[in-house]
Amino acid sequence: MDCVVLHQVLSKFRDLIYNKFGLRISDYPTISSLSFAIYRKNYLSEHKIPLTKGPIFYFIQESYTGGSTDMYIPYGSNIYCYDVNSLYPSVMKNNSYPVGVINEFSGDITILNDIYWIGDATVSTKRDLIHPYLQIHNKIKSGYRTISPNGHFNMKIHSPEYLNAIKDYNIIIKNGYFFNKENIFEKFVDDLYALRMNYPKGDPMNFTCKLILNSLYGRFGMKPIITRQEFMITKDFKDLTTKYDILDVLDLDDSGLFVIYEDTKLFNKDHKISISIASAVTSDARTYMSKYKNNSNYQLFYSDTDSIFIDKELPLDDTGNDIGKFKLEYIFKDAIFLGPKLYAGITTNNEYISKIRGFKNANLVKFEDFKNLLEESSSIHLKQDKWFKFIENSNIIIKEQIYNLIANDNKRQLIRDNLGKIIRTEAFKMKNIE
Template identity: 35%
Template sequence: MTLCPELGVKGYIDHKDVVVSDLEDRREELISYLRQDILILGGVFLKSQEINWAKYKIDIVRTMTLSGLSLKIFRKKYFDDTSFHISIPTRNQDTFIRRGYYGGHVDVYKPVGLDLDYYDVNSLYPFVMKSYPMPSGVPVWVNNLSGGVDLDTLFGFIEAYVVCPSSIERPFLPFKEKSGTLIFPTGKFIGVYYSEEFKFARTLGYEIIPLRGYFFEKKKSPFEGVINDLHSSRLEAKKRADAPMSWIYKILIHSLYGRLGINPESIITEICNQKHGRPRVESTPDVRCSYSCCYKSLCSDIHYPYISRPDCYYTDTDSIILGSPLPEDLISTTELVSDDTRIVKHKGPAKDFVTPEFFEQLLADPSFSKEIAHQANF
């Protein structure tokens, strides 16, 4: 199903067969294909504009991205500043809190295994967004937390002295080295983390000594309504076999948390004459990094019991590969590798050349490499 079935099908051209030397001979075929492509694209934009205006009273012409549209939907239809105030952080606040915004946890614990089970969590970030309390109000800075402060009384983003016992085989808290590399170390270090992440780490045996931080009111999540409604709309689209709208609702659901955590330094590109010089850098005011930090931290809390299992081979933020199956009551989506017991994870333009045999060679010799010719016609 398409958004504009009345415009016909797009047609098909194998782009691998299109080369510069054939352009003139295939002129009519290619122009006809491009015209139909543009016609359908225009129809899709008009249909999307109609749907969004009818449903949310938002004109997509004034919205550059789906993540921006997701934020506008939330603010226009669901956000109530009187019951849950979302503060726009100052540069100092954003800089401090962003230190606790770590990337996803990707690790290979065991590089080879047979008869493995692959699990992926459905919409982990949106689930956390709607289900857990979130920071509300203007952040309050406390510069000195020494003197035996109770971690359970704190809610916000804390810089702390951390001790991870060497007995923890798969450490929980991330740490970013000066080089930018994200590691999960044992030993002693200082870092900024979400308070709830510290509380979970403490249950694993970590020692946490809070030093300073920004603190918020703890309130019920303001995102429950928008996540539930977008999810319901997606389910309705699936029932009527409307794949395009199902995809759009999925992207809207997953775009909101990323939009809130966007880097405040944005490049503004302008068409200038020689007098203007280089594109300027401007600050993006519509950023609330604290919420993206919360989601990432809480997702780690949920995910850790599974990646810490002795039979966990691999983790990729919201997925795991295990040596034995999970209990049936925990399974939402399962993919069992049955046609080939060797699992190979690969991306990039040469991914078709990454075979199990190549992976085995790389495993035996990490310095092994192979040069592959890759051609892009345009």
């Protein structure tokens, strides 16, 4: 019956997409590729999109740091939670993006107007900000995290983000790439958002439009390396290792090997990728949200990619049902924040809301247990079932996994009182240019 129901869902979705957009879903394996096809078919003018590959791709990729999520104050009461209506589509609608020929530059390009550029920059904060908002990748023991630091650092920055930040940062641009600029998404967003609003929230078409709107920008930033999977004998595998980056190997005994590898030979081919646009959209979203940081009109407890948790109501001009406006989701009469995607609170309607990144049963963790994690050396060991796939045995095994819940200091420094309780956080300070 699961297969029958899935077939019925796909059939309905196929008819819906074909009737509205004239496209067959069998030609597009993901929502982002379908969104990209709708945009190209109905809205894209020729020769507008700057295709990025090779060194240009890797240069701009450093500026592609995604949304900004931080915890500033670990607990409080009467906290207003606001979300932006369709943040990414709203900035796509209202901003211009890099188009046309990609041009290389060196030196201070900021003296030129009416062009879009992405530059390698030396940056320092003019003063220690409570909520710094320029974001970089930072290496930690377990990999990389995005942080917004004070102090001195290097980054790749977009021209609109530069113009928004020069009031708080000293920024020297060294080199990079520049483009023409144009609003290329306004009609796409207007049409899809209007179509979405024609249907109630529970209607499949409303959800479909939401997915299409939010999936387009990421398709422009797709990694231009093809991952391949092949069955082969040991002799062929040895030859393969001299030519490609091997990602995984499964030994199938007498049947040979199953190998997953990156075909880097296809890197410089035309994959219709423009990471300059994908990164620009996320940069504009961070710029939009930065206007609600370091604001003396209210106290900021926590911020996510498209949400803020503050101690008072926003002005009426900032709220509403229109795209890009904030909407009040709920009010916490008591809340605990332990890190990015890690918080719990009781609303004024006595509803318990909790979020634990990577743990699916967050509501099972009691509010008092969250509160206890503010104390030094406190932790909670949680258990959850996780599915593991084993291709060589053609099966799936469900194993119990331990999740260790603690306050998170990967993105900001935890400040404790004399008794070891977390009372606030501070941005990391970068002392040396890296």
